Amino acid sequence: MLFIAIDDLRPSIGCYGDPYAKTPNINSLAERGLIFDRAYCQRALCAPSRASLMTGLRPDTIGVHDLNTSFRKGVPGAVTLPRHFKQHGYHVEGIGKI
Numbered sequence: 001m002l003f004i005a006i007d008d009l010r011p012s013i014g015c016y017g018d019p020y021a022k023t024p025n026i027n028s029l030a031e032r033g034l035i036f037d038r039a040y041c042q043r044a045l046c047a048p049s050r051a052s053l054m055t056g057l058r059p060d061t062i063g064v065h066d067l068n069t070s071f072r073k074g075v076p077g078a079v080t081l082p083r084h085f086k087q088h089g090y091h092v093e094g095i096g097k098i
Contacts, residue, residue, distance in 0.1 A: 001090070002033070003081075005053060005098050050097060054080045 013023040015030035016037070041049040048059040051071040055078045059065055063074030071078060082092045 001085075002029075005050075046097070054082070054098065056081070 012018045012021050014021050014027040015023070015035060042052040042059045043049055043065065045065075045067060047067045047069070048064045051057075051062055051064045052059055055062060055071055055075065057071075057075060057078060061075065062071040062078065063069060064071050079087075082094060086092045
């Protein structure tokens with residue numbers, strides 16, 4: 001399983017209809033996978049939306065409303081998506097902010 005998350009960026013790639021983007025490899029991957037084309041963000045900032053995505057909890061629940069607050073402060077025992085997969089035998093790697 002491969003999960004690619006894009007936060008606070010436009011998905012300017014061919015599989016999302018960008019006529020100028022030259023992204024043959026990601027387009028090929030998208031043809032064999034699942035594309036979410038109705039995505040919504042929890043807040044207009046990357047940190048609250050990212051924390052919400054990774055924990056499955058709303059920013060109000062985890063107390064993340066800015067760029068400096070860690071969700072661990074509000075919900076120290078929260079199980080993130082990568083941790084859940086790792087606990088169930090998957091190999092997990094992350095790159096960037098996620």
